[in-house]
Each structure stands twice: as structure tokens, then as C-alpha cells.
Amino acid sequence: MPITRRLDLVNLVRELAENRISAIEIVREALSNAKDHGAKRVWIRTTRDARNQVSILIIDDGEGMDEERLEAFWGVGASVKSTSAIGYKGHGTKLFFDCARLSVASRSRDSAWRLTQLDQPLRAAQESIEDLPLPAAHPLHGALAKLDLLGGTGTAISIEALGSEDRAELLSRQRIESFCDWFSVIGDVRSGLFDSRKQFHDAIASNDPVLDYLRRNDSELVPIDVQLRINGEKGYRPLGQGPGAADKDFLSNWRDDLEAHADHPALLAFGHRFANFHESQHGASRVRDDMSALRLTDPTNWSTDDGLAVVARVEGHRRQRQTYLEASWQNHRGLYKFDDRFGLWLCRDFVPVAQRNDLLRRALDQALPARARFEIRSLRNWKVFVNDQGFRPTANRNDIANQAVQEDRIITTLVGFLRESLKQPAFTAWVGRLQAAARERARDREVAQIEDRRSDIRKWMSGTSKGDIELADVSNFARLDPEQSMRLRAPQSEQELFFIYALLSGRHEMPVSLMEYNASQGVDAIGLLNEKGLLDTPESLVRVELKLDIQASHPIHHFFDAIDLILCWKVGRLGKIWEETSATVGDLRRRTPSRTEPGLDTHEIAYEGEQGPRVIPILQLSELFRTEKPKARRSR
Helix, strand or coil, X not given: CCCCCCCCHHHHHHHHHCCCCCCCHHHHHHHHHHHHCCCCEEEEEEEEXXXXXXXXXXXXXXXXXXXXXXXXXXXXXXXCCCCCCCCXXXXXXXXXXXXXXXXXXXXXXXXXXXXXXXXXXXXCCCCCCCCEECCCCCHHHHHHHHCCCCCCCEEEEEEEEECCCCHHHHHCHHHHHHHHHHHCHHHCHHHHHCCCHHHHHHHHHCCCCCHHXXXXXXXXXXXXXXEEXXXXXXXXXXXXXXXXXXXXXXXXXXXXXXXXCCCCHHHHHCCCCCCCCECCCCCCCCHHHCCCEEECCCCCCCECCCCCEEEEEEECHHHHHHHCCCEEEXXXXXXXXXXXXXXXXXXXXXXXXXXXXXXXXXXXXXXXCHHHCCCCCCXXXXXEEEECCCCCECCCCCCECCCHHHHHHHHHHHHHHHHHHCCCHHHHHHHXXXXXXXXXHHHHHHHHHHHHHXXXXXXXXXXXXXXXXXXXXXXXXXXXXXXXXXXXXXXXXXXXXXXXXXXXXXXXCCCEXXXXXXXXXXXXXXEEECCHHHCCCCCCEEEEEEEEEEXXXXXXXXXXXXXXXXXXXXXXXXXXXXXXXXXXXXXEEECCCCCXXXXXXXXXXXXXXXXXXXXXXXXXXXXXXXXXXXXXXXXX
């Protein structure tokens, strides 16, 4: 007996309507459809009524929807777009269905304005919809008349009483503007191939031949004039031109572009906003002071023969803070954190879809040589967009369904672009500045950390504590005979070296007495200097690093400026030796003459510090045992 299939359209429509992250995705879908329908202008109005219900009105002057398109709009899984188009699945408009009433007025070239509408569209997914002439008394007729659009083609969509829990997001002009800039068709990332957004707009306005390079893998470079009227505003205004002072911050850093294209308002809403190109001429002492904004790809080198396109830029922290005023950082509230937006994004139609910073990290690891690597735990300096018209966005357009099979190809392409970028003097200089700034920050942190520990020991020594102990005052045990000794093997690790030195300090007057040891916090120990001539310092408490062995070409893994003295078991090959990074190099050499008796300070590291030449003495503990043979253990 055959099985009868059950098709629950109501449940399917509800799933598609709720298949979103934010209610603002309605705006993204509306702008995509308006562009597909050839619109040059779009008007978006949001309102809130006395019952706190939020509604949105979207109008465009495109070619309108004929009967076939209207059937696809109201249907499920139906579309008139080709399978290569991003909206071919016919799911996007279902975001509009989560409302109390959905009304659509449209006029195509061969028809008058028509009206279709449905109450509670989520529950009425299987009901038929009447297609009627648009009545003059209908609110959509009045809205079209005010915009003087009744004589042309276009579409008007009214979504009343949205059901989305986050519907209040649609009442913020700045949130809508920022979302449009990053996630919609008007935020086309190809603007990042130019030194400035103004250059991108100038190329479009003049139909510059360079646009031929941008039209590969094609998504048409069509500007759309977007006008917003948000939550009680008295009239429609372009993006970045809201009635409040804060609203104008959105495009305040692109004022030259606004003025240059005052007669082309559509350009103001087209092309993602990147910080204008700026090449810093000197290094910053801190990463957060970096003012760089570099373009790594341009219209002539941004795409591959197999359809992958890369828009890549790097921007310094300070440049970002001064440019993207709607972002948030320490003591500055905003709409998003830099780490949430910047990094690497996979795109379709040159619009960001999914953030995949792991791919960028893997590409950086492969592309950058060891000496050029720097801290990449945070990728907020990078703005990289990888576009492929072969990517298949998921139903809610918030991920790429076939990204896994594309990963190797993406990484290979990114590695190639990054290696080419290393040939650009501006980029290599930026990497060097970032390295230097990160190194200075790490050095300052390590020096401050060991200074805090030294301060704690100083306070303990100058005060009294109930937890103090006196090693010489142990009455329960008889003292060892001076001839007795404990037999130990030579140390095999840094911890064993510390153990041996501590035992020796209990019996002998060592040049330094270790007062505190913590190998998990930077430099290993704080010591009390007993041999005053060992160091040219007025400090009695010195910073001590322990090493099992030291030899040239083996880095210390700490900053020289944070170390006063090194205690090791054995010194090997002499020559150049590095600190935490390869930036500061010291000379590992013999120390002549020795300043201790016996001569434990056999070697030293000489280097050029911030305050001038500096020397770090090295105590080689194996010198105490060089001529002695282990004594036989005596019975007690």
C-alpha cells in the first residue's frame, strides 16, 4: 500500500519566516529584491503604534511584479530567478510573513497598480489571495502618491505588526544604516579595491574602464538611492543624513564624497565604507595607536581565473576608532565590536554572508615567514572579503552551505595574495611596526610584572608577618655534621637546578639568595643580592632568570630589560643570543674578570638597552663541581 506524503505548508512557512538572526534582515531582503527588479530608489519607513507594535513600509521604483512574480512572492519555494541567482530558492520574502497583515502593491510595465494582501500570513499559508486594483483609499495608494510614484512602475510592501521579538531593532536609524552598509547589496565590498570610497564613486559616475575588472564574476555595479524615515521622523532622508547630530556620524568621515556627489544621491548609499588609504610613515609605540589603512588588492589583481575574488585591507586600531564611529570599544558604546565584524568574510554578490576567521588564521600561518609573524589572536586589523558566485548561501543567508568543500581552495588563494602583499613595501613596513608595537607591549608587561613581585618581597622584608619562618631555628632536628653531604645527580631540568641552588644556599653564602620563585609568571625569581660587586645596581633585590643551559642562537624567551642576573648549570657555545623576539640581540661572552669568589660569574650577555649598553651576569653553577668528585655517602 503506497504511503501518502504529508506536506505541512503552514509549518514550513513559519520555519522560513523565523529562520533569521535579526528582524533587520527584512531590510536586506527588500533591498536585494529591489536591485533585482531594476530599482534606482528605495524608501523605507518604520513606525511604532500606541500598542508598541512595529510596522515597516518598503517602496521601490523598480520594474514591479507581474502575475508570475507575485505568485512566487506569495508562494513557497517558488522563484522566477535563475538557479545561479542568490534568491532562486524563493525563501527570502517569507521573512515578511511574521506579521499581522502583509500587503503588496505593485505595477509592472503592462499593468496598473494591483493590490494583494493577507491577514496573519503565517497561519493562512494555504489560502488563495485576491489580486485587485489598488483602491485609492488604501494606505499604500496614499504612500505612493506622496512620493509621486503612481505614474511609474514599482512595488510597495507593508508589513504590519511584526511578530519578531527583536522588532525594536527596526526603530533605530543607526542600526539599519550600519546593517545596510555591511550586510546588504548597497554595501558592495568592491569599494575596498580603491584608495577611497570617493574614487570608487568617481569611477562609477564616469564609467571608468577600470570597472571592467570589477564586473568579473558579475554582480552589477548598480547604485541604489536609499531613503529612510525611521520611528517618527518627519520625512525621508538618505543614509547618514538623519535629523539628529548622532545620525550624521554614520558618514561623517566621508564628507568629501558626500559633497562631490551631491547631484548623484544614489552613490551615497553604494559601496561599503572602508577607511581611506593612509600609509603611516613612522612606527607607533603601541598597537592601539596605529593609524595605517592599507589596500592589499586592487581592481587589477583581485580575482583568480576560477572565479574567486579577494578584497583585502589592513587597518590600524586608532584608524578604526576614528573612522567607524558606530563601533564600540573601551569606554565607547556602539552597535558592534570590531572583532564581531572585522576579520575574514565569505561573500556572495560581494555582500558578506559568513565570518570565517579560522581560514584567515590558517592562511596567515602558511603565508607569513617566521620572522614576519606577529600576534594574530585578534584579527580586527584585517578586512578581508572572499567572494565566489559559486557559494551557496543557506536559506537565511547567514552561512555558506558548501563552504567545507571550498576551504582548501580559499586558503590556497589567500596564501597567494598574502605572499604577494609581502612584496609591497607599505605592507611589510606595517607588519614590522605591528611587531615592534606588540614587542614593546610585551616587554613593558613583563618588566611591570617582575617589578610588582620585587615590590611585594620588599614590603615583606620591611614589615612583620605571622607567616615568617627561620630556617636556622629548627630545634627538633640535630644539625648535620659539616663533613656530611647529600649526594645528588647533576640537574636535568630548570626545577632541579633551583632545588640544588636552594640546598646550597642553606649551607653556603651564595652570591644571591632566592627569596621568591614563580616560573609561571615571566622571569623566574626575585633574589637578595649578597655579593654587592656582582652587579652595577643600587638594588638589593634582583630579578633572576634560571636556565639549565645557555648557548648562542638559543633564545632566552624573556626580555633582557626584565632580567638582572641569569643562573644556569652550564654555558655552551658563545656568540649572538636573542631575547623574547628576534629584535634585540645580545653577545654571549666570557666575563673578565669575575667579580665573585669563587668565580661563579663566568659569562655575561652584553646588549644595547633603552638606556644604553647593559650587561647581564651569568652564574654557572657547574663551576662549583668542576674539580670535585662525589664523596661516598657516610652512614649515620
